[in-house]
Amino acid sequence: MMLSMDAIAHKYITEAVINMNILRQIEKDLDIDEKISVLFLIIENYANAFRDIFYLFQKLKTENSYIIVDYVKKHPENWENKILEALCILNNREVIKKLRISYNDLDLQYIPNIRSHSKNVNVVAKCLYRLCEALNENEQKLLLSYVKSDNSNYESLLDDVDYLELHMLYWMQIKYITISKDEKHNMEKLLRHLKKFEDVSIEIISLDLEKFENRLHVVDTHGNFGTNDKNHFHSISLEGPFLAEKNNEKKIQFIDSGLCIIINQIYFEKEYETRFGTSTDCKNLSETFQTFGFKVKIFKNLKKKEMLQEIKNISKNYGNKYDCLFLCILSHGYKGGIIASDEKEVSLEAIERAVCCMELKDVIKIVIIQACQGKTRGSINNCLTTDGLSDSPALVSEDIRQFKNFFLFMSTIQGFVSVRHKDEGSWFIQAVCKIFKTYGNRLPFVECVRKIMTSMQEKNGKIEGTQVVQLPEIRNDRLDSDFQLRNVITPPL
Secondary structure, three states: OOOOEOOOOOOOOOOOOOOHHHHHHHHHOOOHHHHHHHHHHHOOOHHHOHHHHHHHHHHHHHOOOOHHHHHHHHOOOOHHHHHHHHHHHHOOHHHHHHOOOOHHHHHHHHOOOOOOOOOOOOHHHHHHHHHHHHOOHHHHHHHHHHHHHHOOOOOHHHOOOOOHHHHHHHHHHOOOOEOOOOOOOEOHHHHHHHOOOOOHHHHHHHHHHHHHHOOOOOEOOOOOOOOOOOOOOOOEOOOHHHHHHHHOOOOOEEOOOEEEEEEEOOOOOOOOOOOOOHHHHHHHHHHHHHHOOOEEEEEEOOOHHHHHHHHHOHHHHHOOOOOEEEEEEEOOEEOOEEEOOOOOEEEHHHHHHHHOOHHHOOOEEEEEEEOOOOOOOOEOOOOOEEOEOOOOOOOOOOOHHHHOOEEEEEOOOOOOOOOEEOOOEEHHHHHHHHHHHHHOOOOOHHHHHHHHHHHHHOOOEEEOOEEEOOOOEEEEEOOOOOEEOOOOOOOOO
16 A cells, blocks of 8 residues: 555553552552542532542541542442543653553543543543643632632631632532533633633633533543544534524534635655655645635745744735635644754644734634654655654733634644555545535534544554554634535536
């Protein structure tokens, strides 16, 4: 087969690798704050959890007890996977290493770095945990003061407790905020206070919480992703705005005018191989978006400075009168970014900041990246190759609204390479173009994304006798609503 690799073959975690005895050993290696965080992430019924968790917390202070073990004994359902996913979210690699499990395998199984996804834990609890981590000590105290000002009879038992997760569980008990299995979340009061913090990371978390509250999340909170079953994939929920047509809440936006920018990196200076097959991808993308009436502009072999400048100047060069912008970047990559033709690293954050400007805040911005996200380099053989080896400008003050209406779709998960056929182009771009050409004018964008991910699950090949598979990733999703393309050109049969 004439294939290249942008995603390394992997093994799935097929069964639990911990038991109660091993869990006791895990607890010994966790700090008290990590124990509280694990409990916070694995809770089933948040509305009634405060008293039980606070009792375990007090017990831990007075005696050498195993509070996580005590909790899972009373709540045994699927506790092994919940613990493993919680450890991934905490990024406690030392404990995972002692379990003799590959962190990359667990990362693939639970994909903890995707904000809008979780497999076994509650995705809103995961978001609240991220908030606890993002707030420094003074900010936590300030937030507590705001919440206490709304609740004159605040629980006195918490007066000297510094663990914000315990306070959050109390907020859930008094229904100041709510998390539920049926996805009826209420974060309104908390969000009002979070808007007082002038920190980009906190503002982005706030956007996520607001999206969850309004049922605008697009990733299934209990998706079966990373299993051997082809029917299990990183599924995209069609709830919220994507059923809005039926509920008369929000209609799907139809795209009448669009702009597609393709940055096609073919040649590199020294270390990175020529990306044979990428011209096929570029041509395929161009034809696909022209079918839907998009104006297409292609750039080739841009250096880092040139690339960021072209992206920053999109609104200047093309205006903002179009409904939708697709920015497609085809290149080698590394974990967290892509490689420019001068072999300088360009982070995903730098790309996001370049495209997310106030001039385009109301334009739907979709970034599609075909590149490795791991450090495997060069060609594997004459048929297979990889897109990767292995600065973003600082902004002092910025309007958070510029980051809305943004969607980043990656060809592969962080840490992995992605497959490219040297004649036919990459697996990912082939799937993107095929699905858009077939369904783009018939299905909303998010359903097309789901079909792309399903299609990728079914792809496989071999490199030197080793099975190769690839799993795309929704890295960021801050779309205000779903949208659908319009056919203006009948594609040839």
